[in-house]
Amino acid sequence: MPTASPSHTEPGRYVKQPTVPLPAGARVRTGAEAWAEAAEVATDRADGRAPLLVVDAYPGADLPRIAEIIADALPQWHLVDVEDAAALPADVIDARIADNLTDDRVFGVLSHAHLDSFYDTERLDKLAVEVDGAGRPTVLLGWGADLVARRTGAPYALVLADMARWEIQMRQRAGATNWRAQNPDEDQLRKVKRGFFVEWRVADRHKRAMFDRLDFVLDASAIGSSEPAPRTPGMITGDAFRTGLANAAQAPLRVVPFFDPGVWGGQWMKEKLDLDPSKPNYAWCFDCVPEENSLLLEDAEGAIVEIPSLDLVLSQPKALLGERTFARFGAEFPIRFDFLDTMGGGNLSLQVHPLTDYIQRTFGMHYTQDESYYLLDAGDDAVVYLGVKDGVDREAMLADLRAAQDGERPFEAEKYVNAFPAKKHDHFLIPAGTIHSSGANSMVLEISATPYLFTFKLWDWGRLGLDGIPRPVHLDHGERNLEWYRDTAWTESNLVSRVETLSDEDGVVEERTGLHELEFIEVRRHWFAEQVAHDTGGTVNVLNLVEGDEVEIISPTGAFEPYTIHYAETFIVPASVGPYVIRRTARSRSERFGTVKASVRGTRTGEA
Structure with a gap:
């Protein structure tokens, strides 16, 4: 039975080094012993x-x-x-x-x-x-x-x-x-x-x-x-590697998050996630980007081997992703969760992501970076820049962007781009081609497709990077991908406050919060006081605990040991899991809990 490492933290305390258990009997070897065993096999x-x-x-x-x-x-x-x-x-x-x-x-x-x-x-x-x-x-x-x-x-x-x-x-x-x-x-x-x-x-x-x-x-x-x-x-055997990953694809898990500062970085994560207080800021947390993150494989004595989490995707794609998602994307994890912290910081760059046709013929990627901003927290003055304003003069806006890039004068973002007030638990949808940015004093959970590198900055508020070099701006790429019809009216109708209540019974409220119909990711939010039942439906689920201190994930059939999740932690439930339940733990102090769950639209068993 796959087991999760026990939690020894306080309720709500974010775990920065989650582990995945090695199979019973597997051991991490170190030093001369490890190499002697390899030599013996040879x-x-x-x-x-x-x-x-x-x-x-x-x-x-x-x-x-x-x-x-x-x-x-x-x-x-x-x-x-x-x-x-x-x-x-x-x-x-x-x-x-x-x-x-x-x-x-x-x-x-x-x-x-x-x-x-x-x-x-x-x-x-x-x-x-x-x-x-x-x-x-x-x-x-x-x-x-x-x-x-x-x-x-x-x-x-x-x-x-x-x-x-x-x-x-x-x-x-x-x-x-x-x-x-x-x-x-x-x-x-x-x-x-x-x-x-x-x-x-x-x-x-x-x-x-x-x-x-x-x-x-x-x-x-x-x-x-x-x-x-x-x-x-440390070193593990190939059998332990293969069996450990096969087991990992049968139970909930977390990859190892990493944190990075930025010119616009904020202070929220430093306090809430117990990060190094001596650092000036933290801008990003990549909490579920399996192409980049690690897995920590742990033996019974607590010894650890670190491997790329991508190894799980490459070796167990059907069990992890589900057959229909695997058929659509291949051995590639298509959903990304990360944090963007501007609380006490600055605006993100004003940007746009490439349209699918453009990313395919220009960079060779087969799908693009559709995304969304879910507000984990927000200051009173928080805004999200999204879509062009009604009646914008396209050529005038591009001319002003070029002038700003050349250093002639700052770009007047709010002259051309909508600034929507943002509050905690709002969800803004950002299909590729939409101009957007998160303003200062926001804590964003970014739920998006995986191709994270493809951001065309249009204006970066005149800043240098942390290395003292101007951050790259890609106006030529950007103007070829801006969807100008996404004006105020269209954006308000399609991308802002799109919450739809699907059910409200037995103490559980289920809502659809997005994403836009042009995007392949479906996001559901669940509010509950005690527990809520889920089913992967044959496709990978990625979730975050957006409200409440601590919950646990259990299997109705006992297929895996209970797995503890704390506030703001992102976790993966492999497609192979099927039914699972999220419930408050015995030591939870919160009165209400909330999760957001992302999956690939059209790949759940039984969906058309």
């Missing part, structure tokens, strides 16, 4: 030949440090850096991906390349022959080590040194380069672009093909970590 499998241990690594892993650890643990083994031996020269790789990277600071075109296109085929073949004939225990290390091992025809033990994208980005901010690139001082946005559009796409294809063959998974995020006091790097 030796047993060699069947009289020289043993071969393959350590394939996600780009961004600290290979020099991993090599040192292996050398200390296995001094009699010969270590070969596959990247140094067979990767193409950096300038050749740069030329091959130039069309994907483009000249833009932020946006590129998604790559469909495979890892072998970054390697010299003849050198791979030669290295395979050398390794096979070496006659001594050998470790192959690097992103692409499996490419060489498969060419040898010899049996081997396979380790994946894996890490999440957020950790990679933290290392890049500290000076780390992209894979084999000479860019330690390059603009961070360009580093992320290279990862997002090329490296991470290629790496995910490569590692997904290895999942069924993995003997061990190494926590590469703990080796050379960006954290000031990194934990001891």
Whole structure:
């Protein structure tokens, strides 16, 4: 039975390091013991030949440090850096991906390349022959080590040194380069672009093909970590990895949230979520972005291995997403929840997201960033900028935006854009193509489609980024995607205060709060005092506790252990769960509870 880690916090206390249990009997191995076991598997499998241990690594892993650890643990083994031996020269790789990277600071075109296109085929073949004939225990290390091992025809033990994208980005901010690139001082946005559009796409294809063959998974995020006091790097068996993820797809779970400051960041999360009070602000919390977040896999003794939460999506897409959602999106988590904190801060940039046709033909994404703002909290003066005003002169507005971009004069946003008063629990719908921004003194739960990178800033209130560089504005992209018919009347009718009561009985009120019919996400809000019954309907559910201190999720059939959720926590209920109940806990002090639940419209079992 899948089990959740127990909560030892006060009611309502946000948990910043949620864990997912490893299967019974699985253990996190560390240090020389871990590598000795990997070497033993390689030796047993060699069947009289020289043993071969393959350590394939996600780009961004600290290979020099991993090599040192292996050398200390296995001094009699010969270590070969596959990247140094067979990767193409950096300038050749740069030329091959130039069309994907483009000249833009932020946006590129998604790559469909495979890892072998970054390697010299003849050198791979030669290295395979050398390794096979070496006659001594050998470790192959690097992103692409499996490419060489498969060419040898010899049996081997396979380790994946894996890490999440957020950790990679933290290392890049500290000076780390992209894979084999000479860019330690390059603009961070360009580093992320290279990862997002090329490296991470290629790496995910490569590692997904290895999942069924993995003997061990190494926590590469703990080796050379960006954290000031990194934990001891752990390793789990491939069976524990696969079974742990299969179990995770059968019960409620949370991914590990991460927090980031911003030029417009506020103070609400710092206080409510118990964050570092010495930081000037927190702008973002990515509480459910499986492409970026981590999962913490925990054994019975409390030892932890950190892996990308994307591994769950890639390895268990049908159980997690549901067959109909998987058929529509593939192994991609389509719903994103995150926080935007401007309480005591400033306005977000005035922006627009690309229309579906535009994002497909310009960037290679197959769906776009439709979204919405749900107000977790709001000051008395809070507003949401949304839609153009009635009778706006299109050319005059664009001319004023260009003048503002050139620094001639500030853009008068409220001359052209509606500013709607915003209060706690309001929900504003923002289909792609709609000009929008959250004003100051708001705490927004952003419920949106996943392609989070595709924001065209139109005006950023004349600010510099935290790095002292002007934040990128994309007027050319923006003006091609603005839907000018979304004026005051249309916006008020379609995007503001669209709450529809669906039922009110037995102490439970169910409401539909959005999203707009052009968007694929359906959001339901439930108010209750004791409990409310749900059913995934065969598609993944993403929820947040927007009111009340603490609830628990239980299975009517006992399929999983009760799972505790605190105020403002986002949680995932996999499609495979089916029926579940959310109820107050025995120690809850709140009189009323509220959740918002997002799912993919048209994919619930029984829907047309």
